[in-house]
Amino acid sequence: MMDWDKLRVFHAVADAGSLTHAGDVLHLSQSAVSRQIRSLEEALDTTLFHRHARGLILTEQGELLHDATSSMNRRLETAAARIRDSREEVFGELRVTTTTGFGTLWLVPRLPKLYAQYPELKIDLMLEERVLDLPMREADLAIRMKEPSQADLIRKRLNTVRMRLYAMPDYLERVGTPETLDDLPDHRLISMHNTATQVAAGEVLVQSLMSIGIPSTLTVNNYFGVLQGVLAGLGIGVLPDYVIADFPAIKRVLPDVESAEIPVYLAYPEELRNSKRIVAFRDFVLEELALSAKVLESMGAQL
Secondary structure, X not given: OOXXXXXXXXXXXXXXXXXXXXXXXXXXXXXXXXXXXXXXXXXXXXXXXXXXXXXXXXXXXXXXXXXXXXXXXXXXXXXXXXXXXXXOOOOEEEEEEEOHHHHHHHHHHHHHHHHHHXXXXXXXXXXXOOOOOOOOOOOOEEEEOOOOOOOOEEEEEEEEEOXXXXXXXXXXXXXOOXXXXXXXXXXXXXXXXXXXXXXXXXXXXXXXXXXXXXXXXXXXXXXXXXXXXXXXXXXXXXXEHHHHHHOOOOEEEEEEEEOOOEEEXXXXXXXXXXXXXXXXXXXXXXXXXXXXXHHHHHOOOOO
């Protein structure tokens, strides 16, 4: 039977790549860490690390053991989270991942309401286009613009989004309101750059608009920048419709022009089904989306 302490020390050294750095994390001396690693290698009758001037590198056998200790750590973290969530209070860390656009333009402005309700919640918000691996616990919960394909996830379709064209009233008064697509070359188009990661439906719409031949454009690698360009009166922007719930002054132009529907899903691992943090966050998002939908309906739009 392996010694848990030695495995804990091994995992820290493998992550740090250094006996000294691992010792700092574990509050042990370098010699104590070295003794534990040597003892583990003797017990397994194998070499776990290659030693060189720049630090330590795992051997093939070390990689196998590190995979096992990483899996153990994730399971222990999940067990600890479930134990903490057995209490009635909603508190502790919740790692949420979503796209940069949805996170900055819709989610973050609404978080004060959630924190007011659960002041001891610690949200670690990871805004990126890369889809994080929820079963491997890279995040606890995800809001994505497509249905998750990973296994062992609880998934809920929240709503649908469409990309549409928007501009500020003062810009339209100054330059004119386009009546047809043929009028777009008289305007500056603000959009995501076609090399930036974005939902396929949005990319298709932008490419079709660019093919018209628009002399002046502003391309940005995220929707926050596109929104700022629209608010500054630089031109007509291609934006997701959920943005407009918080910016009622922005006007939609060419209402017949829009992308295909983009589904929005919330997902989390099956093992976190009973997590009170997950439930609280899920219910909060659903309530806020319902409020946004009412605002958009009152503006004559549909989320």
